Structures are given as structure tokens and as C-alpha cells.
Amino acid sequence: MRNIMEIIKKRESVRTYDENRPIEGEILAQLKEIIQGKQVGPMNNKIRFRLLDMGKVSGQELRKLGTYGIIKGARFFLLGAVEDKEGSLEDYGYCLEKLVLQATALGLGTCWLSGTFRRSSFARQIEITPEELLPAISPVGYPAGRKRFVEKLFKAGTRSDKRKPWEKLFIGSDGLLPLPPEEAGKFKEVLEAVRLAPSSGNLQPWRIIRDEDGDFHLYLKGKREGKRPEGRIDSQKIDMGIAMCHFDLVAEERELKGGWARIEALKDSEPPLGDLEYISTWKEKEKA
Numbered sequence: 001m002r003n004i005m006e007i008i009k010k011r012e013s014v015r016t017y018d019e020n021r022p023i024e025g026e027i028l029a030q031l032k033e034i035i036q037g038k039q040v041g042p043m044n045n046k047i048r049f050r051l052l053d054m055g056k057v058s059g060q061e062l063r064k065l066g067t068y069g070i071i072k073g074a075r076f077f078l079l080g081a082v083e084d085k086e087g088s089l090e091d092y093g094y095c096l097e098k099l100v101l102q103a104t105a106l107g108l109g110t111c112w113l114s115g116t117f118r119r120s121s122f123a124r125q126i127e128i129t130p131e132e133l134l135p136a137i138s139p140v141g142y143p144a145g146r147k148r149f150v151e152k153l154f155k156a157g158t159r160s161d162k163r164k165p166w167e168k169l170f171i172g173s174d175g176l177l178p179l180p181p182e183e184a185g186k187f188k189e190v191l192e193a194v195r196l197a198p199s200s201g202n203l204q205p206w207r208i209i210r211d212e213d214g215d216f217h218l219y220l221k222g223k224r225e226g227k228r229p230e231g232r233i234d235s236q237k238i239d240m241g242i243a244m245c246h247f248d249l250v251a252e253e254r255e256l257k258g259g260w261a262r263i264e265a266l267k268d269s270e271p272p273l274g275d276l277e278y279i280s281t282w283k284e285k286e287k288a
């Protein structure tokens with residue numbers, strides 16, 4: 001993907017698709033090519049993806065593949081399955097966001113869905129095993145010219161075109177004070193890419209602390225202290241993977257070499273700012 005920042009800025013949730021404009025053969029072939037094979041996330045979970053063509057699903061099954069009226073006019077959906085292990089939701093977020101951005105680069109619209117779809121019916125379409133999860137899906141297609149009322153309502157409700165300011169998201173090495181953009185140096189755009197990421201309910205739960213060695217520690221800020229969801233699909237873990245994906249893609253384009261690794265000691269230690277949950281650390285590779 002070239003001009004990754006541009007693609008990140010271009011991506012927005014599309015909930016109304018153009019029913020009269022099918023994905024052309026060449027673009028469809030490229031899309032199929034992109035999702036082929038197993039993909040692996042930074043926490044080493046493998047994910048298999050499938051492009052579901054609703055046009056090939058029988059009538060009875062088709063009626064069950066609903067999105068509660070949220071998505072309209074989409075013929076194709078991206079679905080994935082991952083084994084339910086540590087880091088699987090982060091890895092799913094990471095890998096599906098990469099596909100979402102590649103689809104955006106092809107001129108297609110997408111929309112992350114982790115709540116408003118009939119999970120069990122879609123799970124059947126990817127022949128999910130008892131060990132696997134289907135954390136989220138996305139329609140793919142050309143956006144319709146006009147957005148519907150429900151879509152406008154959703155966008156207004158989540159203030160989806162807005163993001164929190166830098167100082168709320170990025171923290172300096174004392175673990176308390178904000179890291180101003182001018183102090184982020186060559187990582188300014190990398191962090192900006194994280195800030196622009198989509199997140200469930202647009203809650204933007206990512207927080208990054210840069211320590212004195214220049215390592216970036218990613219944390220999840222809980223919606224409400226002590227009330228993390230108990231279910232197997234925690235959308236905010238998916239959000240974490242999406243942020244990691246944006247970080248990596250822009251770092252890679254800027255030739256900043258490094259990668260994510262979980263520091264075991266940080267997992268159990270008390271985070272500096274209270275209700276933060278440690279996720280992973282991005283470390284720059286030593287330069288030769």
C-alpha cells in the first residue's frame with residue numbers, strides 16, 4: 001500500500017452501498033487475492049478470511065444474514081475466524097484492519113461491525129469450529145451517493161468524524177503528562193495514524209506511553225473502571241489491534257524498523273494512570 005496516511009484518512013465507515021454498482025472483475029480479483037491464505041497478527045494468532053458473496057447464498061440462509069438494518073445494499077462481506085487464545089482479538093483487529101485499508105486503497109467502502117450483525121448466521125458461512133471466534137465482519141462495496149437517515153444518526157451519535165486530541169491519548173515518560181506532537185519527532189505521523197483509527201462506538205480506548213528509552217507502551221483505557229465486558233468478544237481488544245496495525249503500517253512506510261512484543265513484567269504491574277490495561281510494546285530495532 002502506498003501513501004498509507006492518505007488511505008487512513010480516506011477510510012470511513014460506509015453503511016449504505018450502491019446496489020447498482022457491482023465490484024468489477026479486476027477489483028474483485030484483487031480483493032480475493034488480498035484475503036487469500038492465513039494471516040498472522042503480532043501476537044502470533046493465525047486468521048483465515050473469507051469473502052462472502054451474498055449473491056450465492058440460498059434464500060432461506062440469506063434472510064438470516066442480517067445487520068439489524070444498519071448496513072444496506074452490500075453484496076460482499078469480509079469474515080474471519082480465529083482460535084480463541086490470548087491476543088486473538090488484537091490479532092484479528094490487526095489483520096482485518098489491514099484488509100480494510102487495502103480495500104479502501106482499491107476505492108471500496110467498508111464498515112467494522114462487531115455488534116450489529118447476526119453472529120451465528122455469519123459464523124455458519126465461514127464454517128466456524130467450536131475453538132474459533134468470529135469477532136467482527138465488514139461489508140465491502142461502493143458507497144451509495146446518499147447516506148440513509150439511520151446512517152446519519154449513527155454517525156452523529158458516535159461523533160464518528162471526531163477524534164480525541166493528542167494530549168488525551170499520548171503520554172510522556174513520567175507516565176502522567178501528555179507527550180506533545182512536537183516531542184514525538186519522527187514518530188509524529190505514526191501516532192497520528194493511531195489517533196485516526198476507527199474504534200468500537202468511537203470510544204478511542206488506546207493510550208500510548210513513550211518511555212525514556214523511546215519504547216511505546218500501548219494500553220487500553222477501560223470504558224468504566226472495573227466493568228470490562230465479560231463476554232468472549234471484547235470489541236475494545238479489537239480496537240487495540242487496529243491501533244497496532246496503523247502504527248506498524250506508517251512506521252514501515254517511514255522506514256522506522258521495529259515491532260510489537262508483550263513485556264510479561266508489564267502485564268501484572270500497576271499501570272501509572274489507574275484504569276489502564278497493558279496490551280503491548282513497540283520497540284525500535286537497534287540501528288546498525
Ligand SMILES: Cc1cc2nc3c(=O)[nH]c(=O)nc-3n(C[C@H](O)[C@H](O)[C@H](O)COP(=O)(O)O)c2cc1C
Binds near residue numbers: 116
Ligand atoms: C471493533 C469495531 C466494532 C464496531 N462495531 C460496529 C457495529 O457493530 N455497528 C456499527 O454500525 N458500527 C460499528 N463500528 C464502527 C464505529 O462506530 C466507527 O468506526 C467509529 O464511529 C468511527 O467512525 P468512522 O469509522 O467513520 O471513522 C465498529 C468499529 C470498530 C473498530
